[in-house]
Amino acid sequence: MKKNSFFKSLPFKLLVGVILGIVIGLILNSTDDSDLTLGILNVVVTLKYILGQVINFCVPLIIIGFIAPSITKLGNNASRMLGVAIVIAYASSIGAALFSTAAGYTLIPHLSIITDVEGLKELPPVVFELAIPQIMSVMSALVFSVMIGLAATWNKSRLITGILDEFQAIVLSIVSKVIIPILPFFIALTFCGLAYEGSITKQFPVFLQVIAIVLIGHFIWMALLYVLAGIYSKENPWDVVRYYGPAYLTAVGTMSSAATLAVALQCADKAKPLRKDMVQFGIPLFANIHLCGSVLTEVFFCMTVSKILYGTIPSAGTMILFCLLLGVFAIGAPGVPGGTVMASLGIITGILGFNETGTALMLTIFALQDSFGTACNVTGDGALTLILTGYAKKHNVKEQNINVNL
Secondary structure, three states, rough: OHHHHHOOHHHHHHHHHHHHHHHHHHHHOOOOOOOOHHHHHHHHHHHHHHHHHHHHHHHHHHHHHHHHHHHHHHHHHHHHHHHHHHHHHHHHHHHHHHHHHHHHHHHHHHOOOOOOOOOOOOOOOOOOOOOOOOOOOOOHHHHHHHHHHHHHOOOOHHHHHHHHHHHHHHHHHHHHHHHHHHHHHHOOOOOOHHHHHHHHHHHHHHHHHHHHHHHHHHHHHHHHHHHHHHHHHOOOOOHHHHHHHHHHHHHHOOOOOOOHHHHHHHHHHHOOOHHHHEEEEEHHHHHHHHOHHHHHHHHHHHHHHHHHHOOOOOHHHHHHHHHHHHHHOOOOOOOOHHHHHHHHHHHHHHHOOOHHHHHHHHHHHHHHHHHHHHHHHHHHHHHOOOOOOHHHHHHOOOOOOOOOOO
């Protein structure tokens, strides 16, 4: 390996994108609102919008291109493996929610939290809106992939199976030649906007204690998942998690499990303990149904906001019911920024009784750490895929030959 290979690697490019974005954003924030500053911000906002449209357009294609062919390659075991994946994803989300609830009852009464988040600058509107609608929604793509994959397996449709395999190769080309090259630029523009608005310098300190607790909770839960996965699969979990640095950084920048999917697949593909067929099947699926980090965050923040606005934390019975329902909503929530909290607004208002003020505050502080919750989701997917690999070995699910180099 050449010495300069690191400087051409994706992790280095992502770090450069984050640093440059923050520095430029802070410089723009400190200057007067001159025509030059406004012009630069117009370029930043517009480019971010267009790149985001391209990435979001490709997400359903990635889901179809990976999940459907993977299901057909599982053969008669497809239905069983899908059921196992859903069960462990739900169990992880519920476990994270209950863990967060216990931490909330223990820590929140001892915290002193300031809630003033005023004084942020506003980014200018998008100058040129190049709307690129997805061919279908993320959930539609997920359901379509499952249905087509299972039906093709049940009917032993060789033609459709071959078409899906070719489509997977096409999607891989899109990922390697389009998505991954533009990700560092998209992340740089995202952090530039956040730094200019003042989110990094003004909003973050408001709930610094709460966010720090949540971040610690993320790492504790990820560690627990990998330890359990290692015990069950009888593999060294470090041989999986050590490759997840680029995926973690990408998730921090994109705030989207779906948008991070391409990098997550690359990371998981390098982990020797993970079977290739389980990677192609599990990683795209878990990107949409496994949101343990977002669930952990939402539960703790809901308890915190309830204490701030209403003077009390919801009862244990209410929180348990909220956690059980939130796990269901997490499976159905889209893997996009804020997807979990947006999907669960109904139970936030219905079960916890939040009013408009509580809902607005909840959305605000959730957005402050959404990137780290997403990073926890994505990294945790590797542990669940290790569990799938262990299950497949224990139950003699034949490994399928998948010649895919990401």
